[in-house]
Amino acid sequence: MLVNQFLFLGAILFCIGVYGVLARRNAVLVLMSIELILNSVNINLVAFGAMWHVTDPSNLSGQVFALFVIAIAAAEVGVGLAIVLLIHRNRQSIDVNDVDLMKG
């Protein structure tokens, strides 16, 4: 297997996630697109980790960092959805274009 197979897959998923963040106006869908981005980064980390594991079997940094990213993603979704619920409670809408109170 080529290393680039996995890296290209990660890059394509990342770009789809970026498109989702920019094109969606529902806050929950924006959070889902962010999950796509984080997962594409994780694929890259594990692919690089496997690549280095072949040359240096004691090196597992790629997997460890992927686990850290998964933990960060879980925290991010928890706080993000709490914020979305709060916006919905105050404004009866989760359209990200409506949340412009701090716009100059």
Added chain:
Amino acid sequence: MLALLVAQNIAFYVIAALMVFGALRVVTCKNLMHAALWLVLVLAGVAAQYILLAAEFVAITQVLVYLGAIIVLFLFGIMLTRTKTGTDDNLNNSAGARRMAALIGVLLAGVMGYSLWDGFGKREFGELTVQRTAEVSDSIFSTYLLPFEVISILLLAALIGAIVLARRD
């Protein structure tokens, strides 16, 4: 050995095609609930790719955390914030903004694809060996002990923050 490699390649391309299709459906489909279910397909595909990369512990964690917890959180979020069931025309930005977003995505894909091809070309993995859970835990609890403790504090802070934000007073 060669037959195993061919089988791995076929599995990779089948799963990758499913994942890209699912991801495209997540960012384009008109029904919130369907978007969450397509996201399940993508996340399960990521777990399968970890198995192909011989990273068993990360694959199990992906299934537990993403498919088990985060998808349920998303479904809760959708159900608590949705005003009516079925399709919703108000999910996307205007057509002009979407075209610009697609342009940015394609440009980004072009730049990243070129640099990846330039940097790694046809580099092979070589003989992939299973990266055992015991070795991963050795690494976390020796080299990366301090980041691990920091992540624990971060999770606690996020937990308290989510409760403070979402409760009614």
